[in-house]
Amino acid sequence: MSKRYALSDAQWERIKDLLPGQAGQPGATAKNNRLFVDAVLYRYRAGIPWRDLPARFGDFRVVHTRHSRWSRTGVWQRVFEALAQDADNEYAMIDSTIVRAHQHSAGAKRGDPDKQALGRSRGGLSTKIHATVDALGNPTGFLLTPGQAHDLQGADALLKDTPAQAVIADKAYDAHARLIKPLLDKGKIVVIPSRVTNRQPREHDRDLYKARHLIENFFARLKQYRAIATRYDKTACNFLGAVYLAAAMVWLA
Template identity: 35%
Template structure:
């Protein structure tokens, strides 16, 4: 047998190069797992290798790819006037952690040096012991259209009031045309768990109107101090009725089973999972 070069001999076999799985197929696998909450190993074969889907989701969570898509969708909606900045509500929800979420190694994820600032890596991995056993908590802010603007992952025993400022600081909607990103809503609404002098001072300094009811113990403490306790806080009943918007946003996020129960060991991977769920809510609108 002659080779293609004309010399006699045995022809070499043609090496087949494995093709790289298309991003569309991988994203469909990520969305399927987000909706159903199945283990990565149980993904249907039509999405390709489960390890490819998992590794690409983990990498996109680490380098900020999901976060940039999330910001791009918000920027397009703001440019079209589809974001209701009149009342932004804040609240939190507890997420039960599966037993597979325990046992993460105490090391930071490997990501490129130029993108390490995008990783939401926590030494405690956002897991803690609370009344609901092994849990984590998602603190979020949503706009009037019942879509999340920003969120923070913390251990389950952390309170709501200390995280309110951090959630509001993460609101950052870019403006593609010109100008700085929008970070300040017109009005902020929260429940009694977010009432603190630090939060009210922060909102007044940024000239943001707010409606946060004052608990009974804080009222008694203010009255006991007399004139040094300050004036009573204002309360807008009409704005407070819109606090159900954040509750409905939480219900929509927990419709994705991979976001209602945490299976990921790493906090930044679970942060990416919640970001994908938020992206789905923005795409639906």
């Protein structure tokens, strides 16, 4: 059996007890959690429709339904958050990236496109992934919005209670009243260059700002998952679940 994109034994040992369906837990015991996780990883890494999953993973409809349930009930998020407890909070970086949405990702039941984090622009449908990473470039949090949303929407959600001692971001986050002053009031160091139009430009630590490439490196790793680099999922819930799983794999690397 091919092990392409599959979990290694060491990676499986780190997450197996975080998954539902363990023997002795309430409810039914899950059938082969490891094969299921490998199936989801394969689908998103290869960027294929669910129906094109290799037969060794079983009925693709069962895999898709189970992934939807685990995304909806927060299983992938809990796995990610358990691993992210080891974050280095000396400083945090925030940024966002836009991913083009496949035409088949539209039309989800229940809810308008905004609720599914889909926005329509000149280039078509898109989703914006807002993310934070720690001082080592490991992911610590996510938010999905429609592609045309402002970066500050991500900052509002992801930096509100950040434990980091310093925050590094680019000029898109130069908003004194909305972001910078609240962080300064909490005793944080803010490393955000001023916009050219800012009438009261701030000094910032240029050497520390150079570390911002780490979040760009993380986005590059995230987009190795082809079904994340191009969004195939109709629901924001399933897409975010996949982002959490891919981010967990960064922690497991």
